[in-house]
Amino acid sequence: MDIATRVYNHKWKIDPIVRSLIDTDFYKLLMCQSVFRNKPDTQVTFSLINRSTHIPLADLIDEAELREQLDHIRSLGLSRGESTWLRGNTFYGKRQMFRPDFMEWFEALRLPPYHLERRGDQYELTFEGSWPEVMLWEIPALAVLMELRGRAVLNRMGRFELQVLYARAMTRVWEKIERLRELPTLGIADFGTRRRHSFMWQDWCVQAMREGLGKNFTGTSNCLIAMRREVEAIGTNAHELPMVYAALAESDAELAQAPYDVLSDWHDEHEGNLHIILPDTYGTQGFLDNAPDWLTSWTGIRIDSGDPVKGAETAIAWWRARGEDPRSKRIIFSDGLDVDKIIELHRRFDGRVNVSFGWGTLLTNDFRGLVPNDALAPFSLVCKAVAANGRPTVKLSDNPEKAMGPPEEIERYKRVFGVGEQERLAVVV
Amino acid sequence: MDIATRVYNHKWKIDPIVRSLIDTDFYKLLMCQSVFRNKPDTQVTFSLINRSTHIPLADLIDEAELREQLDHIRSLGLSRGESTWLRGNTFYGKRQMFRPDFMEWFEALRLPPYHLERRGDQYELTFEGSWPEVMLWEIPALAVLMELRGRAVLNRMGRFELQVLYARAMTRVWEKIERLRELPTLGIADFGTRRRHSFMWQDWCVQAMREGLGKNFTGTSNCLIAMRREVEAIGTNAHELPMVYAALAESDAELAQAPYDVLSDWHDEHEGNLHIILPDTYGTQGFLDNAPDWLTSWTGIRIDSGDPVKGAETAIAWWRARGEDPRSKRIIFSDGLDVDKIIELHRRFDGRVNVSFGWGTLLTNDFRGLVPNDALAPFSLVCKAVAANGRPTVKLSDNPEKAMGPPEEIERYKRVFGVGEQERLAVVV
Numbered sequence: 026m027d028i029a030t031r032v033y034n035h036k037w038k039i040d041p042i043v044r045s046l047i048d049t050d051f052y053k054l055l056m057c058q059s060v061f062r063n064k065p066d067t068q069v070t071f072s073l074i075n076r077s078t079h080i081p082l083a084d085l086i087d088e089a090e091l092r093e094q095l096d097h098i099r100s101l102g103l104s105r106g107e108s109t110w111l112r113g114n115t116f117y118g119k120r121q122m123f124r125p126d127f128m129e130w131f132e133a134l135r136l137p138p139y140h141l142e143r144r145g146d147q148y149e150l151t152f153e154g155s156w157p158e159v160m161l162w163e164i165p166a167l168a169v170l171m172e173l174r175g176r177a178v179l180n181r182m183g184r185f186e187l188q189v190l191y192a193r194a195m196t197r198v199w200e201k202i203e204r205l206r207e208l209p210t211l212g213i214a215d216f217g218t219r220r221r222h223s224f225m226w227q228d229w230c231v232q233a234m235r236e237g238l239g240k241n242f243t244g245t246s247n248c249l250i251a252m253r254r255e256v257e258a259i260g261t262n263a264h265e266l267p268m269v270y271a272a273l274a275e276s277d278a279e280l281a282q283a284p285y286d287v288l289s290d291w292h293d294e295h296e297g298n299l300h301i302i303l304p305d306t307y308g309t310q311g312f313l314d315n316a317p318d319w320l321t322s323w324t325g326i327r328i329d330s331g332d333p334v335k336g337a338e339t340a341i342a343w344w345r346a347r348g349e350d351p352r353s354k355r356i357i358f359s360d361g362l363d364v365d366k367i368i369e370l371h372r373r374f375d376g377r378v379n380v381s382f383g384w385g386t387l388l389t390n391d392f393r394g395l396v397p398n399d400a401l402a403p404f405s406l407v408c409k410a411v412a413a414n415g416r417p418t419v420k421l422s423d424n425p426e427k428a429m430g431p432p433e434e435i436e437r438y439k440r441v442f443g444v445g446e447q448e449r450l451a452v453v454v
Numbered sequence: 455m456d457i458a459t460r461v462y463n464h465k466w467k468i469d470p471i472v473r474s475l476i477d478t479d480f481y482k483l484l485m486c487q488s489v490f491r492n493k494p495d496t497q498v499t500f501s502l503i504n505r506s507t508h509i510p511l512a513d514l515i516d517e518a519e520l521r522e523q524l525d526h527i528r529s530l531g532l533s534r535g536e537s538t539w540l541r542g543n544t545f546y547g548k549r550q551m552f553r554p555d556f557m558e559w560f561e562a563l564r565l566p567p568y569h570l571e572r573r574g575d576q577y578e579l580t581f582e583g584s585w586p587e588v589m590l591w592e593i594p595a596l597a598v599l600m601e602l603r604g605r606a607v608l609n610r611m612g613r614f615e616l617q618v619l620y621a622r623a624m625t626r627v628w629e630k631i632e633r634l635r636e637l638p639t640l641g642i643a644d645f646g647t648r649r650r651h652s653f654m655w656q657d658w659c660v661q662a663m664r665e666g667l668g669k670n671f672t673g674t675s676n677c678l679i680a681m682r683r684e685v686e687a688i689g690t691n692a693h694e695l696p697m698v699y700a701a702l703a704e705s706d707a708e709l710a711q712a713p714y715d716v717l718s719d720w721h722d723e724h725e726g727n728l729h730i731i732l733p734d735t736y737g738t739q740g741f742l743d744n745a746p747d748w749l750t751s752w753t754g755i756r757i758d759s760g761d762p763v764k765g766a767e768t769a770i771a772w773w774r775a776r777g778e779d780p781r782s783k784r785i786i787f788s789d790g791l792d793v794d795k796i797i798e799l800h801r802r803f804d805g806r807v808n809v810s811f812g813w814g815t816l817l818t819n820d821f822r823g824l825v826p827n828d829a830l831a832p833f834s835l836v837c838k839a840v841a842a843n844g845r846p847t848v849k850l851s852d853n854p855e856k857a858m859g860p861p862e863e864i865e866r867y868k869r870v871f872g873v874g875e876q877e878r879l880a881v882v883v
Binding site: 185195196 | 665
């Protein structure tokens with residue numbers, strides 16, 4: 026036993042869930058740099074949204090503990106080693122992905138205040154301030170809520186019961202990995218930071234994926250794990266960019282243009298495998314139909330809502346219609362994946378297009394069925410930009426279950442983007 | 455990381471499998487004391503017998519490694535703390551179970567030489583010398599062979615593959631324990647030292663049993679684990695006593711008397727829950743039919759071969775015929791148990807008699823089906839007294855598959871003990 030380590034650990038007042046500002050998704054940092062350059066003064070509000078309203082978060086999580094964890098995150102600053110890694114590491118084949126002016130700002134950053142209030146059996150948790158600062162709350166806030174809810178269950182368990190719980194969860198992850206080994210041309214990354222069971226568990230999953238899948242494991246979205254385990258940091262961009270750009274639009278014409286403005290800014294900053302279109306914010310079909318020609322040269326499309334087969338077929342048909350060879354393009358699936366769906370999608374699209382997978386919650390938090398009342402099963406918790414410069418944001422996506430925003434604004438967006446009837450699909454995580 | 459511990463561990467030339475003279479079964483020490491008192495000068499030969507001849511031990515285990523492990527065992531002496539524990543601990547409710555003269559002898563003991571030779575794809579491993587010394591080789595020799603055979607498989611596995619192997623094995627043990635929790639009046643002990651997967655694994659199983667079963671877990675046969683984990687050390691006596699006593703008999707009349715002589719010596723030394731009859735060495739039915747009246751007052755009977763239901767019914771009928779109330783008696787099942795059989799036997803006999811279980815190999819080494827070719831599955835390896843003062847020993851038991859000795863001697867014993875046709879039952883472990 027290492028006595029000093031044990032004594033040191035017992036000196037912590039809390040067991041912090043998030044211990045680093047780069048314990049977050051890589052794409053958050055890419056987007057943050059883009060926002061820092063293009064829209065630094067935008068004032069935004071991010072808000073927690075529990076889409077699984079049957080999970081009474083405020084009954085399960087002690088408010089004081091939640092505040093302690095969030096306060097701890099506010100105390101975090103970029104460490105020297107983290108800064109050196111971000112400045113010097115190669116990301117997507119490129120050195121100095123993060124520019125010196127952004128890094129100087131990031132090195133001085135502390136996360137802004139949060140607003141927390143109990144409302145019935147749920148928490149209202151919001152973050153307000155300048156976009157590049159506030160946006161960095163999303164991932165750690167979600168990770169804290171997910172893990173605190175889990176800890177309440179784990180605290181009641183015995184030592185061996187816990188060991189067996191993790192033994193079962195490990196076995197399950199490994200059995201999934203063993204099935205994925207049957208796909209020799211697979212390319213898959215960990216996208217599971219936000220709704221993970223815990224940091225240590227995500228770290229274990231990444232290492233198991235690396236040992237089990239070898240080069241077919243392409244990396245992790247988690248920067249801290251990527252740095253420590255020396256694997257690729259993976260990620261491109263997310264819905265918050267078109268959502269905020271759209272909210273800032275002064276007219277319907279500007280609104281219709283907003284999603285392309287996002288990618289135009291991105292186009293100038295990035296290249297190659299970072300040129301990935303996320304087309305579903307206001308409906309994939311309309312987005313692609315009206316896309317400018319320069320977008321057809323982009324490397325790929327990420328499918329993050331709706332029926333993934335339909336989404337991928339739409340993308341392939343669009344490339345073909347625009348004279349592009351889909352076999353030179355990439356499709357990244359990232360919505361609610363588990364091993365059956367991964368295998369099915371890979372078998373269906375491998376060879377027709379380059380296929381990648383961003384595997385999230387059901388990689389890093391599949392504790393379904395392992396404790397009574399399924400009290401460790403993951404659920405659909407998100408933290409989204411809900412307003413920008415005082416105006417509400419809207420998301421439609423290719424699944425009305427994932428839509429958000431005031432009803433009258435949703436109707437306006439549907440009209441502007443020409444979105445008709447959509448297939449309604451259950452959202453598990 | 456504790457640097458000093460890591461450096462210290464790397465200084466070991468080998469990773470010793472047996473690190474203590476009390477990493478052995480408690481009943482070995484009880485029997486050793488009895489032999490030390492009653493038959494100290496008997497010269498015996500113990501020999502390894504691999505009943506699973508399809509397992510080519512000499513191909514699987516490197517001879518040099520085996521010698522290193524056996525040599526290490528010969529370097530072991532009783533530590534001061536181990537001696538203090540044996541002298542001062544309460545065993546079966548009694549202090550000073552081990553007499554000062556025995557302890558002085560034991561404290562000075564080093565195990566005698568071994569003889570090892572490769573014969574085809576098997577090893578011939580024998581131990582010769584005075585009975586109280588040689589008999590202590592049995593358990594560590596078996597544990598070394600079992601674990602070396604396992605290590606050859608484990609050495610080829612990756613880090614996470616190993617972790618998942620143990621995760622699966624832990625889950626399996628825990629699921630067995632969860633099923634045993636359904637029996638509120640269960641009494642069960644670990645008897646799994648000799649054919650365990652490894653010491654650390656047995657130690658884990660004992661702790662899991664303690665957490666999972668609480669007071670229904672009655673202890674372990676392993677003295678080192680009993681000492682370290684502060685649980686009861688469990689065990690009474692084994693076949694080697696009647697086998698050697700029988701081999702020493704000068705006539706058929708003395709032979710017929712030998713099994714009772716063993717228990718007569720035992721009767722003088724012990725009482726209560728140590729008064730357990732092991733009746734099957736030369737056939738249970740004959741043993742009980744011809745038993746002297748004082749044996750009916752003994753506490754219980756251990757069933758270690760043959761159909762356990764039949765064995766228990768025979769015991770109950772015997773007690774009834776001798777005017778004893780079976781509900782005041784104890785039956786200990788210890789032959790090839792796994793959870794289904796334990797539940798079945800408990801349900802059948804609980805209430806009619808006090809029931810206990812000594813759960814061995816399928817508690818501490820159930821790695822069946824967890825690696826390719828089932829290369830970690832336990833098998834039937836024993837180490838037995840094969841000669842005493844130059845005469846061969848014989849064991850019949852209630853299952854001809856477990857019989858041993860020269861054929862003509864087996865026939866003589868069958869005649870002397872009146873053993874007729876026996877039911878042949880497969881021996882797994």
